[in-house]
Amino acid sequence: MMNHAAKAGKFLADLKRADWHDQTLWIMRKKRDKAVSCVPEWEELRDKASQIKEHVLSNLDAYLLQFEVEAVKNGAQVHWAFDSESFNQKVYSIINGYQAQKVVKSKSMLTEECGLNPYLEDKGIEVVDTDLGERIIQLRGEPPSHMVVPAIHLKKEEIGELFHSKLGTEKGLADAQKLTSAARQHLRKKFLSAEVAITGVNFSVAETGTVVVCTNEGNADMGVQIAPVQIHCMGIEKILPRVEDLGIFIQMLARNATGQPITTYTSHYQKPKPGGAMHIIIVDNGRSEHLGNSKYRDSLKCIRCGACLNTCPVYRRSGGHSYNYVISGPVGSILSPIYSINKYKDLPFASSLCGSCTNVCPVKINIHQQLYSWRQEIFEKRLIPTSKRYGFKFAGKILASSRYYNFFGKNIRWALKHLPRKVLYHRINIWGRCRELPPAPDKTFNQWYQENYKRN
Amino acid sequence: MNIKSQIGLFIPCYIDQFYPQVGVATLELLMKLGLDVGYPLKQTCCGQPLANSGSEEDARDIYLNFVNNFSEFDYIVSPSGSCVYHVREHYDILEQTEEVRRVRQNSYELCEYIIDILGIEDLRIDFPHKVGIHHSCHGLRGLKLGASSELVTAHYSKVHRLLEKAKGIELITLDREDECCGFGGTFSIFEPDISVKMGKERILDHERNGAEVITATDMSCLMHLEGIARRNKNKVKFNHIAEILNQSRL
Numbered sequence: 001m002m003n004h005a006a007k008a009g010k011f012l013a014d015l016k017r018a019d020w021h022d023q024t025l026w027i028m029r030k031k032r033d034k035a036v037s038c039v040p041e042w043e044e045l046r047d048k049a050s051q052i053k054e055h056v057l058s059n060l061d062a063y064l065l066q067f068e069v070e071a072v073k074n075g076a077q078v079h080w081a082f083d084s085e086s087f088n089q090k091v092y093s094i095i096n097g098y099q100a101q102k103v104v105k106s107k108s109m110l111t112e113e114c115g116l117n118p119y120l121e122d123k124g125i126e127v128v129d130t131d132l133g134e135r136i137i138q139l140r141g142e143p144p145s146h147m148v149v150p151a152i153h154l155k156k157e158e159i160g161e162l163f164h165s166k167l168g169t170e171k172g173l174a175d176a177q178k179l180t181s182a183a184r185q186h187l188r189k190k191f192l193s194a195e196v197a198i199t200g201v202n203f204s205v206a207e208t209g210t211v212v213v214c215t216n217e218g219n220a221d222m223g224v225q226i227a228p229v230q231i232h233c234m235g236i237e238k239i240l241p242r243v244e245d246l247g248i249f250i251q252m253l254a255r256n257a258t259g260q261p262i263t264t265y266t267s268h269y270q271k272p273k274p275g276g277a278m279h280i281i282i283v284d285n286g287r288s289e290h291l292g293n294s295k296y297r298d299s300l301k302c303i304r305c306g307a308c309l310n311t312c313p314v315y316r317r318s319g320g321h322s323y324n325y326v327i328s329g330p331v332g333s334i335l336s337p338i339y340s341i342n343k344y345k346d347l348p349f350a351s352s353l354c355g356s357c358t359n360v361c362p363v364k365i366n367i368h369q370q371l372y373s374w375r376q377e378i379f380e381k382r383l384i385p386t387s388k389r390y391g392f393k394f395a396g397k398i399l400a401s402s403r404y405y406n407f408f409g410k411n412i413r414w415a416l417k418h419l420p421r422k423v424l425y426h427r428i429n430i431w432g433r434c435r436e437l438p439p440a441p442d443k444t445f446n447q448w449y450q451e452n453y454k455r456n
Numbered sequence: 457m458n459i460k461s462q463i464g465l466f467i468p469c470y471i472d473q474f475y476p477q478v479g480v481a482t483l484e485l486l487m488k489l490g491l492d493v494g495y496p497l498k499q500t501c502c503g504q505p506l507a508n509s510g511s512e513e514d515a516r517d518i519y520l521n522f523v524n525n526f527s528e529f530d531y532i533v534s535p536s537g538s539c540v541y542h543v544r545e546h547y548d549i550l551e552q553t554e555e556v557r558r559v560r561q562n563s564y565e566l567c568e569y570i571i572d573i574l575g576i577e578d579l580r581i582d583f584p585h586k587v588g589i590h591h592s593c594h595g596l597r598g599l600k601l602g603a604s605s606e607l608v609t610a611h612y613s614k615v616h617r618l619l620e621k622a623k624g625i626e627l628i629t630l631d632r633e634d635e636c637c638g639f640g641g642t643f644s645i646f647e648p649d650i651s652v653k654m655g656k657e658r659i660l661d662h663e664r665n666g667a668e669v670i671t672a673t674d675m676s677c678l679m680h681l682e683g684i685a686r687r688n689k690n691k692v693k694f695n696h697i698a699e700i701l702n703q704s705r706l
């Protein structure tokens with residue numbers, strides 16, 4: 001398996017596409033800047049949002065139980081799933097209980113995380129993702145490259161090709177409006193025949209037992225209103241205490257994600273429709289364990305706005321698929337090692353630690369500090385190559401003693417000055433592949449100081 | 457304990473070895489400001505290159521060497537926002553003795569020290585050039601030397617404040633005012649393709665907007681950018697902020 005650096009190198013090999021990707025996401029960052037600057041109290045909202053999330057994480061058991069009681073009172077059926085396997089089974093058994101075959105699903109990172117689609121497809125269920133971006137990557141058999149705009153890595157022309165082969169549109173179609181229209185007609189049929197609608201959950205409210213889903217396409221509503229059975233899948237961390245808390249998050253989510261004041265649709269689902277059934281599945285899948293880890297529990301505050309991806313200079317230039325985890329970008333790099341530090345050990349290093357992610361985060365997750373902490377842990381667990389490990393140990397000894405430091409410094413400067421260019425810029429010099437080495441002055445500052453300034 | 461009423465000058469390892477002129481400029485400037493500056497000869501490094509790579513445990517002795525060299529000074533001043541940020545933020549793994557606490561509290565980046573502690577803004581500088589300021593991330597977002605573009609706060613920049621009064625200077629504006637240059641310590645080696653790409657784009661932004669000189673509070677960013685610029689024969693020049701501030705006629 002290629003690591004992030006290798007995949008990033010491959011992504012950058014197509015320079016034009018890489019620049020286009022960077023600029024597209026930078027435009028989202030600029031739109032976000034403009035939208036949040038219209039809210040003078042933005043930084044206070046971030047404080048409040050962070051405090052509410054921290055409060056929820058500290059009282060999660062109570063709020064989840066309260067939510068269940070309220071939701072059941074409303075007529076919903078509440079299920080609990082400990083891990084992805086039990087979640088997938090639960091979804092299937094609900095679908096199977098209605099002898100249903102056709103499912104439409106709106107955007108949900110949780111179902112991506114649990115691998116719901118392949119599980120259901122194996123059982124012979126047709127699952128159609130109804131968010132346009134999700135449908136595109138589903139037709140391509142790809143994971144999302146961005147948690148908010150899952151097909152951001154694709155150009156119109158590529159989508160035209162895809163729709164030509166999968167939906168029978170005319171060849172060479174690259175008009176966004178026509179492509180969208182083709183997708184709408186295709187999806188309309190799926191909506192009309194769907195027996196079950198699955199949605200993700202952006203927020204859920206403990207005091208009312210409501211789940212809230214934010215979309216721009218109205219596809220969650222279309223699914224839920226037509227199919228007799230609705231299933232809402234939420235991670236345990238999605239809960240908010242009161243309806244009034246929602247106001248803070250709804251103000252922030254779309255502004256920070258895409259620069260819109262609010263998503264086109266903010267749907268509150270409270271009870272089943274007449275004659276229909278409403279199921280809510282509350283999923284843990286590693287979150288409780290995560291919650292017990294004081295260093296990293298903050299990352300459970302994430303509301304999946306994607307702003308840390310849009311601002312990240314590394315994400316923009318390496319693309320979401322270089323992360324090899326369902327949630328890409330900075331927040332994915334602190335979430336993924338919780339599931340497997342060995343498998344995702346490269347991700348905390350896929351950052352220059354510039355800290356821009358932490359500054360855009362609406363719930364103030366200290367993302368860059370968690371990246372730093374993960375690096376320490378990966379090192380301690382000896383998950384980096386032995387040569388690197390001993391290299392750093394050796395460097396630690398040298399840099400702790402001025403005698404060794406001066407000795408090595410002198411030799412490095414001698415080498416920089418006297419070795420032939422061919423040797424200095426041998427391929428093992430990674431710095432030198434695309435950069436000149438620094439100059440090699442005759443004297444260090446220390447020497448200069450001793451000659452010019454040293455008193456007594 | 458005999459506490460000297462003095463400034464301890466910390467010259468980071470790579471400046472000491474490769475860019476001594478930046479150390480000289482820093483020292484000369486502090487002396488022009490009438491300060492009593494001491495330079496402990498046994499200083500080496502702040503330990504950041506190891507710690508950012510995950511091996512902070514191997515950096516402990518480096519941290520202790522730093523503390524031993526600087527604990528007696530009233531202020532520790534350094535021409536590097538990144539190293540100062542590291543000392544303040546990450547020396548938390550040491551036992552927090554009186555010395556360690558003093559060192560962490562009293563470490564200042566050069567511009568920060570001049571503005572916040574000395575209260576000086578006009579250094580009477582002559583620098584008739586078009587200058588692009590590269591906001592090094594650890595200085596900007598770590599030490600808060602300025603308001604970073606992500607935050608909804610009043611705009612300020614300590615580096616701007618020191619430079620904007622310079623005679624003849626023209627400070628250019630960038631398309632992306634505070635994007636990272638891609639150095640990131642060992643990130644520059646572990647993720648070389650992204651690192652170089654980020655650097656190239658920073659240089660282009662400065663050149664496109666007319667910079668003759670790119671300056672920064674961190675020579676490490678400039679070492680990376682200059683390394684790329686020299687390879688690609690970009691015309692723009694690089695000066696550490698201390699070299700510009702030392703044009704002071706005080």
